[in-house]
Amino acid sequence: MAGEPVNVNEFQEFARQALPKMYYDYYTGGAEDQHTLKENVESFRRIIIRPRILVDVSKIDMSTTILGHKTSAPIMISPTAMHKLAHHEGEVATARGAAACDVIMGLSYMSTCTVEEVASSCNAVRFFQIYVYKRRDITALMVHRAEKNGFGAIILTADTPRLGRREADIKNKMIAPQLKNFEGWMLMLGLASTIAMPEYMLSLLK
Numbered sequence: 001m002a003g004e005p006v007n008v009n010e011f012q013e014f015a016r017q018a019l020p021k022m023y024y025d026y027y028t029g030g031a032e033d034q035h036t037l038k039e040n041v042e043s044f045r046r047i048i049i050r051p052r053i054l055v056d057v058s059k060i061d062m063s064t065t066i067l068g069h070k071t072s073a074p075i076m077i078s079p080t081a082m083h084k085l086a087h088h089e090g091e092v093a094t095a096r097g098a099a100a101c102d103v104i105m106g107l108s109y110m111s112t113c114t115v116e117e118v119a120s121s122c123n124a125v126r127f128f129q130i131y132v133y134k135r136r137d138i139t140a141l142m143v144h145r146a147e148k149n150g151f152g153a154i155i156l157t158a159d160t161p162r163l164g165r166r167e168a169d170i171k172n173k174m175i176a177p178q179l180k181n182f183e184g185w186m187l188m189l190g191l192a193s194t195i196a197m198p199e200y201m202l203s204l205l206k
């Protein structure tokens with residue numbers, strides 16, 4: 001593709017060209033027949049923003065607050081796993097981008113940078129995403145760690161009682177890289193440091 005990407009579709013095409021197939025499939029794929037993924041895209045297409053006409057637009061302010069934290073627009077970065085699959089700086093780079101745009105950074109528990117690395121990288125307002133693990137002691141430790149590192153809220157993911165059957169990941173034999181927040185804990189959990197995705201998730205989730 002020639003030139004700078006100008007929209008999300010063009011960024012996606014760049015990613016397809018740049019990333020190993022296994023990682024590209026992970027980022028872009030959904031579960032089973034990907035019906036929900038398609039429906040998500042269609043839902044966004046159905047949203048129409050109606051402009052107000054003949055009003056003063058010399059000063060536009062989209063800022064608001066989310067859980068009491070200021071944001072420049074009602075948009076935040078939703079927690080997504082393993083950014084280092086796409087870029088060597090991983091979630092630290094994403095957090096800096098959030099800080100530059102003055103929006104909130106949602107950090108996945110499955111990040112490839114630690115909560116400490118993200119916290120010290122910039123002054124982005126940050127929320128930390130977690131599941132309630134079978135190991136409640138590990139859940140509590142992670143919450144305390146996020147709190148200690150200035151994360152302003154916990155995003156509790158509640159829609160994963162079972163893992164979606166992601167067929168591309170099965171075919172590609174997708175391997176999770178080392179999840180930095182769990183460094184040192186993997187042995188304690190009886191897990192290898194890099195293991196197949198579903199096995200890893202199932203071992204932790206409740």
Ligand SMILES: Cc1cc2nc3c(=O)[nH]c(=O)nc-3n(C[C@H](O)[C@H](O)[C@H](O)COP(=O)(O)O)c2cc1C
Nearest residue numbers: 026027028040078079080081108109110129130157
């Ligand atoms: C590649 C990818 C990884 C994700 N990883 C996580 C995760 O680690 N934890 C989580 O709670 N949600 C995760 N999500 C879900 C997103 O946070 C978000 O809820 C979902 O993508 C729907 O928002 P969207 O329609 O803006 O994509 C992930 C989504 C994608 C596409």
